[in-house]
Amino acid sequence: MTGFTREEVIGKTSSLLNIWKNPADRERMVRELAQSGLVENFEAQFVTKSGKIRVGQIFARIIRIHDEDVILSITRDITEYKRTEAARIKSERKYRTLFEHSLDGIGIVTIDGQFLDANPAFCELFGYSREEIRHLNAGQLYVNPADRHALIQSYQNDGYIKNQKVRMRKKDGTQLICQISGTIQVETESQQAIIYSITRDMTAYYRMEDQLRQAQKMESVGRLAGGVAHDYNNALSAIIGFTELAIDSADPEGPLRGNLNEVLHAAKHATEITRQLLAFARKQTIAPKVLDLNDNIENVLKMIRHLIGENIDLSWIPGAGLWPVNIDPTQIDQILANLCVNARDAIEDVGKVTIETGNVTLDETYCANHAGFVPGEFVLMAVSDNGSGMEKEILDNIFEPFFTTKDVDKGTGLGMATVYGIVKQNRGFINVYSEPGIGTSIKIYLPRYKGNDVETQQESVVDTPQSHGETILLVEDDLSVLKLAQQILNGLGYTVLAVSTPGDALDLVKEHTGEIHLLITDVIMPEMNGREMADRLQAVCPGLKCMFMSGYTTNAIVHSGVLDDKVQFLQKPFSKKDLIMAVRKALNESSNLR
Numbered sequence: 241m242t243g244f245t246r247e248e249v250i251g252k253t254s255s256l257l258n259i260w261k262n263p264a265d266r267e268r269m270v271r272e273l274a275q276s277g278l279v280e281n282f283e284a285q286f287v288t289k290s291g292k293i294r295v296g297q298i299f300a301r302i303i304r305i306h307d308e309d310v311i312l313s314i315t316r317d318i319t320e321y322k323r324t325e326a327a328r329i330k331s332e333r334k335y336r337t338l339f340e341h342s343l344d345g346i347g348i349v350t351i352d353g354q355f356l357d358a359n360p361a362f363c364e365l366f367g368y369s370r371e372e373i374r375h376l377n378a379g380q381l382y383v384n385p386a387d388r389h390a391l392i393q394s395y396q397n398d399g400y401i402k403n404q405k406v407r408m409r410k411k412d413g414t415q416l417i418c419q420i421s422g423t424i425q426v427e428t429e430s431q432q433a434i435i436y437s438i439t440r441d442m443t444a445y446y447r448m449e450d451q452l453r454q455a456q457k458m459e460s461v462g463r464l465a466g467g468v469a470h471d472y473n474n475a476l477s478a479i480i481g482f483t484e485l486a487i488d489s490a491d492p493e494g495p496l497r498g499n500l501n502e503v504l505h506a507a508k509h510a511t512e513i514t515r516q517l518l519a520f521a522r523k524q525t526i527a528p529k530v531l532d533l534n535d536n537i538e539n540v541l542k543m544i545r546h547l548i549g550e551n552i553d554l555s556w557i558p559g560a561g562l563w564p565v566n567i568d569p570t571q572i573d574q575i576l577a578n579l580c581v582n583a584r585d586a587i588e589d590v591g592k593v594t595i596e597t598g599n600v601t602l603d604e605t606y607c608a609n610h611a612g613f614v615p616g617e618f619v620l621m622a623v624s625d626n627g628s629g630m631e632k633e634i635l636d637n638i639f640e641p642f643f644t645t646k647d648v649d650k651g652t653g654l655g656m657a658t659v660y661g662i663v664k665q666n667r668g669f670i671n672v673y674s675e676p677g678i679g680t681s682i683k684i685y686l687p688r689y690k691g692n693d694v695e696t697q698q699e700s701v702v703d704t705p706q707s708h709g710e711t712i713l714l715v716e717d718d719l720s721v722l723k724l725a726q727q728i729l730n731g732l733g734y735t736v737l738a739v740s741t742p743g744d745a746l747d748l749v750k751e752h753t754g755e756i757h758l759l760i761t762d763v764i765m766p767e768m769n770g771r772e773m774a775d776r777l778q779a780v781c782p783g784l785k786c787m788f789m790s791g792y793t794t795n796a797i798v799h800s801g802v803l804d805d806k807v808q809f810l811q812k813p814f815s816k817k818d819l820i821m822a823v824r825k826a827l828n829e830s831s832n833l834r
């Protein structure tokens with residue numbers, strides 16, 4: 241141990257050999273020996289012959305040999321032991337720190353569910369104190385206790401579990417979705433199997449993931465629906481327009497007129513459907529107005545009564561002093577019609593539907609508990625029924641496009657998806673509350689309009705306005721729509737210059753000598769969009785007034801489908817009356833501007 245030979249040691253004192261690193265240690269030992277005749281576990285550092293420092297543990301006592309007191313001592317070299325002990329303390333401190341400060345919950349539990357330890361994050365996650373956790377059974381943390389049994393099974397089969405998604409419950413009853421990973425170890429001493437696990441709260445993550453998946457699905461179905469609906473719109477424009485022209489020239493008493501009216505009726509119905517698809521795809525061109533929801537709802541109440549039938553009692557409770565909202569009024573009609581038809585379908589025989597409005601302020605607390613809501617002031621429109629209500633499986637799917645529980649000829653599954661699309665487009669929220677067997681209440685929150693904008697514009701209904709001989713330049717790449725518009729406008733006495741490409745329009749304007757009063761153009765055309773063409777034409781003809789038409793528009797002309805209210809816009813498909821009114825409005829407003 242010391243490196244000295246026997247010969248080197250015998251006859252010398254330890255001091256002479258310089259064995260003690262701290263000579264005071266020797267004095268201390270001798271003092272203790274003198275007092276009690278004995279030392280045990282006396283630790284001291286000593287120096288070897290080659291100068292290395294070691295730690296010794298000394299046991300010594302005084303014994304008497306030949307009437308002389310001598311010290312008998314046994315020294316054990318505990319240098320290695322001390323070194324591992326220090327490492328162990330360091331390691332313990334390291335893992336303690338991780339355990340105490342981890343943001344994930346860490347629990348140490350027996351198979352029976354008795355907690356041996358839990359870190360602060362674990363206690364905080366479930367809302368218990370460390371003391372309470374000790375008296376808790378781990379099974380109580382699971383929404384479904386069978387889930388714990390399944391996990392134990394995995395531990396016993398594989399020795400560990402990895403990222404298991406489990407529904408758990410806090411002390412106050414709030415449900416959490418957690419991810420658990422852990423391992424099982426058998427204690428050497430007790431032979432007891434112990435589970436060491438890490439629990440991570442993933443509630444917010446899964447909620448977001450759900451919303452994202454939903455949004456992506458909506459997006460792709462929306463793109464598909466929007467594309468199809470756009471093509472249908474052009475075809476429908478032609479069908480409606482030419483049918484209207486044919487009706488005008490058909491014998492008022494003859495059978496043809498009745499048939500043509502049926503065609504027109506069916507085509508208008510088809511227009512409604514494409515409009516729904518476009519709304520759902522959020523590609524419907526909308527013209528928001530600042531309006532009072534109450535007025536708007538009152539205007540369509542008669543239609544709604546008719547829609548839901550006589551067996552259902554309709555109750556209308558308008559909120560007082562309602563804040564204004566900025567929304568396209570036809571979208572309100574669409575929302576109401578869809579919600580009321582659903583309410584009607586949910587009522588078996590007789591029942592009641594209630595439409596209510598009111599002002600609400602959503603605060604931080606409400607929003608914290610309702611995913612996707614943001615605080616602010618909203619106008620609420622609620623449609624409630626005492627019909628069948630919905631089970632959770634149905635409730636989870638109602639906004640899903642094409643999800644329906646109705647017969648093929650009754651439901652399309654697009655109603656709620658459309659409502660969703662409209663509400664999102666207007667930066668609002670939907671809340672659905674439903675109790676199976678009792679009823680459903682659907683609440684729509686639309687943001688309060690706060691701009692200091694102009695008064696609600698009410699369009700006055702007037703007789704067909706005739707032309708004052710103005711010249712109109714018409715640009716439209718769909719030939720049937722071009723022909724139709726030309727025919728209608730000619731019939732009213734306008735001079736129509738009709739071309740099918742922007743290039744032709746630019747050429748024509750350069751050569752045309754007379755005045756052109758109004759440009760009517762499609763928005764989406766192969767060579768260049770209508771907006772760009774209009775800008776170029778206006779460079780040549782300053783003061784040229786413009787009117788745009790489209791089945792939908794892109795950002796080329798509007799931002800996120802919301803039309804700039806300065807631009808004259810005609811939604812396709814249009815009826816003869818729509819076109820006439822829009823043209824007159826465009827021409828009149830232009831002259832006001834000048």
Ligand code: ADP
Pocket residue numbers: 578582583586625627628629630634638643644645646650651652653654655656657680
């Ligand atoms: P559709 O009415 O064509 O089936 P919706 O998108 O309008 O499609 O509705 C989807 C489904 O949601 C319905 O089939 C129905 O099961 C359910 N639903 C919607 N509103 C209600 C309601 N007020 N009461 C009960 N169930 C409803």
Ligand code: MG
Pocket residue numbers: 578581582651653654655656
């Ligand atoms: Mg429906």
